[in-house]
Amino acid sequence: MDEDNLFIFTIEVLGTIAFAISGIRLAAAKSFDWFGAYIVGLVTAIGGGTLRDLLLGIPVFWMQSGMYLAVTFLSLVTVIIFRKALVKGMRTLFIFDAIGLALFVVVGIEKSFAADFPAWVAIAMGIITGSFGGVTRDILINEEPLFFRKDIYATACLAGGLIYWLVMNIPGTTPIVPQICCAVTVVGLRIAAVHFNWALPILKVDPKDLPEQ
Amino acid sequence: MDEDNLFIFTIEVLGTIAFAISGIRLAAAKSFDWFGAYIVGLVTAIGGGTLRDLLLGIPVFWMQSGMYLAVTFLSLVTVIIFRKALVKGMRTLFIFDAIGLALFVVVGIEKSFAADFPAWVAIAMGIITGSFGGVTRDILINEEPLFFRKDIYATACLAGGLIYWLVMNIPGTTPIVPQICCAVTVVGLRIAAVHFNWALPILKVDPKDLPEQ
Amino acid sequence: MDEDNLFIFTIEVLGTIAFAISGIRLAAAKSFDWFGAYIVGLVTAIGGGTLRDLLLGIPVFWMQSGMYLAVTFLSLVTVIIFRKALVKGMRTLFIFDAIGLALFVVVGIEKSFAADFPAWVAIAMGIITGSFGGVTRDILINEEPLFFRKDIYATACLAGGLIYWLVMNIPGTTPIVPQICCAVTVVGLRIAAVHFNWALPILKVDPKDLPEQ
Numbered sequence: 001m002d003e004d005n006l007f008i009f010t011i012e013v014l015g016t017i018a019f020a021i022s023g024i025r026l027a028a029a030k031s032f033d034w035f036g037a038y039i040v041g042l043v044t045a046i047g048g049g050t051l052r053d054l055l056l057g058i059p060v061f062w063m064q065s066g067m068y069l070a071v072t073f074l075s076l077v078t079v080i081i082f083r084k085a086l087v088k089g090m091r092t093l094f095i096f097d098a099i100g101l102a103l104f105v106v107v108g109i110e111k112s113f114a115a116d117f118p119a120w121v122a123i124a125m126g127i128i129t130g131s132f133g134g135v136t137r138d139i140l141i142n143e144e145p146l147f148f149r150k151d152i153y154a155t156a157c158l159a160g161g162l163i164y165w166l167v168m169n170i171p172g173t174t175p176i177v178p179q180i181c182c183a184v185t186v187v188g189l190r191i192a193a194v195h196f197n198w199a200l201p202i203l204k205v206d207p208k209d210l211p212e213q
Numbered sequence: 214m215d216e217d218n219l220f221i222f223t224i225e226v227l228g229t230i231a232f233a234i235s236g237i238r239l240a241a242a243k244s245f246d247w248f249g250a251y252i253v254g255l256v257t258a259i260g261g262g263t264l265r266d267l268l269l270g271i272p273v274f275w276m277q278s279g280m281y282l283a284v285t286f287l288s289l290v291t292v293i294i295f296r297k298a299l300v301k302g303m304r305t306l307f308i309f310d311a312i313g314l315a316l317f318v319v320v321g322i323e324k325s326f327a328a329d330f331p332a333w334v335a336i337a338m339g340i341i342t343g344s345f346g347g348v349t350r351d352i353l354i355n356e357e358p359l360f361f362r363k364d365i366y367a368t369a370c371l372a373g374g375l376i377y378w379l380v381m382n383i384p385g386t387t388p389i390v391p392q393i394c395c396a397v398t399v400v401g402l403r404i405a406a407v408h409f410n411w412a413l414p415i416l417k418v419d420p421k422d423l424p425e426q
Numbered sequence: 427m428d429e430d431n432l433f434i435f436t437i438e439v440l441g442t443i444a445f446a447i448s449g450i451r452l453a454a455a456k457s458f459d460w461f462g463a464y465i466v467g468l469v470t471a472i473g474g475g476t477l478r479d480l481l482l483g484i485p486v487f488w489m490q491s492g493m494y495l496a497v498t499f500l501s502l503v504t505v506i507i508f509r510k511a512l513v514k515g516m517r518t519l520f521i522f523d524a525i526g527l528a529l530f531v532v533v534g535i536e537k538s539f540a541a542d543f544p545a546w547v548a549i550a551m552g553i554i555t556g557s558f559g560g561v562t563r564d565i566l567i568n569e570e571p572l573f574f575r576k577d578i579y580a581t582a583c584l585a586g587g588l589i590y591w592l593v594m595n596i597p598g599t600t601p602i603v604p605q606i607c608c609a610v611t612v613v614g615l616r617i618a619a620v621h622f623n624w625a626l627p628i629l630k631v632d633p634k635d636l637p638e639q
Contacts, residue, residue: 024629033626035581050481055263055273060481063547080629121276139352139565155248200246203237203293268476268486334489352565368461413459416450416506 011103012049012061016068018100019045020075023137028079030141037079040140042072047133052108052125056115094194095187102186104130105157106179109164119168123161130157130186152193152200160186224316225262225274229281231313232258233288236350241292243354250292253353255285260346265321265338269328307407315399317343318370319392322377332381336374343370343399365406365413373399437529438475438487442494444526445471446501449563454505456567463505466566468498473559478534478551482541520620521613527579528612530556531586532605545594549587556583556612578619578626586612 023044027037046062053060062068108129112122131154164182167173192198236257240250259275266273275281321342325335344367377395380386405411449470453463472488479486488494534555538548557580590608593599618624 028629031628033628035626037629054267054480055276063481066546120279200248202244202246203241203250267480268489330489333492413461415457415459416454416463
């Protein structure tokens with residue numbers, strides 16, 4: 001594994017832990033059994049990257065290294081042991097989750113460029129890598145996907161992707177610069193969105209005006 | 214792009230608009246934010262074709278041209294601006310939706326034959342292209358997929374596919390003829406189904422006779 | 427088709443019948459129409475294998491032979507005709523379902539090895555082949571996937587996969603031996619789990635301790 005791949009691999013593992021724990025905690029709130037909680041954690045962590053790899057037509061990342069399944073297992077053990085602390089430490093976890101999101105967006109963009117796709121596909125893959133795991137998690141626990149009406153989430157991924165693309169096109173930029181700018185944008189927007197209660201406008205139609213369908 | 218591909222591309226774009234608007238309106242009824250509504254519209258429009266391309270093992274269509282994402286964006290803007298008119302104009306939209314469905318079935322069949330699959334796979338892909346986007350939309354907004362108990366919908370796709378196959382086997386038919394026959398069948402059946410309240414028989418079992426599972 | 431492929435094909439067909447009937451019966455309990463019930467039955471039967479084939483990057487199995495769609499159709503006809511008997515005969519069906527599960531796990535493992543993946547991927551694919559169809563079924567009928575809190579189900583697939591791997595590594599074993607050991611493990615665990623009400627520990631967190639997300 002060369003240095004570049006090692007970097008991507010490292011941030012994938014960190015993001016995996018953050019996302020797995022978020023999934024496992026929601027599964028716990030629904031009284032899933034251990035295996036069920038593991039699966040929900042796993043799907044949250046690897047769902048986005050799996051869809052990305054299928055769409056890009058490249059080998060699915062978590063089937064190339066046992067690390068992802070193992071790291072999710074350790075996350076489950078951690079949640080089982082440190083349940084109380086984890087619940088209290090929700091603020092720490094939020095930061096963790098925001099960093100995971102940022103890392104996933106960067107990985108999604110990098111992999112798309114490596115597979116020779118144009119910038120707009122890369123941005124879309126960044127959003128999918130960051131968001132789709134959480135959507136799948138919400139479908140599995142039979143909740144309406146939260147990101148559709150919450151403080152900006154997928155929008156933060158989109159903004160990060162656009163920043164990546166802008167910075168990338170500045171002449172003389174080294175590859176790490178757009179990565180950092182993208183990640184900082186995502187984390188910053190997530191923190192600001194939660195802190196200031198930012199939200200996108202709601203698209204509202206009076207339900208009784210709607211035709212049956 | 215040769216003429217044949219241009220034709221398929223054109224009908225894909227028209228179908229995309231029809232399906233995107235149907236998804237965006239349902240998202241609006243659920244008070245999704247703009248981005249959420251965009252995603253639901255996009256998934257409704259490209260979900261079926263995406264699953265088809267993954268199953269056929271061919272490059273995913275919407276990653277080859279930015280048109281689909283752009284057209285869905287214009288659909289969102291249209292819904293935001295012309296909300297009232299769109300709601301009142303539900304009859305126009307239904308026709309639009311039926312035409313979109315017919316076009317998607319034709320595209321699904323064409324692409325399967327182009328990838329050297331037999332007729333029965335092509336018919337299945339026609340149904341998937343036409344129906345799966347709507348199923349995904351219903352899953353995302355956490356409703357039971359409507360097409361399972363509504364006036365014939367997937368059945369209209371099936372009938373269109375069978376007509377395509379029958380007409381295709383008439384000696385001396387030019388390629389456009391089965392396409393038109395298929396599309397007319399789908400649109401006709403959809404209009405008739407809604408107008409005459411056609412429905413398939415319900416498969417009914419007394420729930421208390423069912424074992425827990 | 428050589429002998430080995432014929433064997434896999436045969437057990438796939440038997441498993442397909444068992445799973446299709448389980449899906450069709452649940453769709454009946456929800457008053458789906460015939461086509462809807464067919465789709466739910468089909469998805470239950472082929473959903474796991476479809477995801478497996480997409481992940482492995484190999485041609486999707488049910489697109490290679492019309493047998494799977496045909497067998498599901500016959501399952502639907504059977505349920506329509508023998509409704510009462512099928513409901514009464516739930517005990518027979520449970521055994522049928524357990525055998526189907528065991529066969530699917532074996533097929534998932536075999537195909538993964540055939541595609542040159544390591545043992546831990548093969549075990550994961552065994553679990554996916556066995557479980558994912560049922561998860562998709564539950565999502566389609568808008569129920570929380572049952573396997574997350576039911577008597578051990580995916581866990582039985584995991585145990586079967588581990589046994590396969592252990593037996594496979596015994597020097598001098600012929601290929602059929604791990605297959606049989608795996609299948610017996612899965613069926614035995616399913617029967618024992620239902621009979622003795624075995625279940626995994628629940629992962630419990632007080633919901634009001636959880637942060638909004």
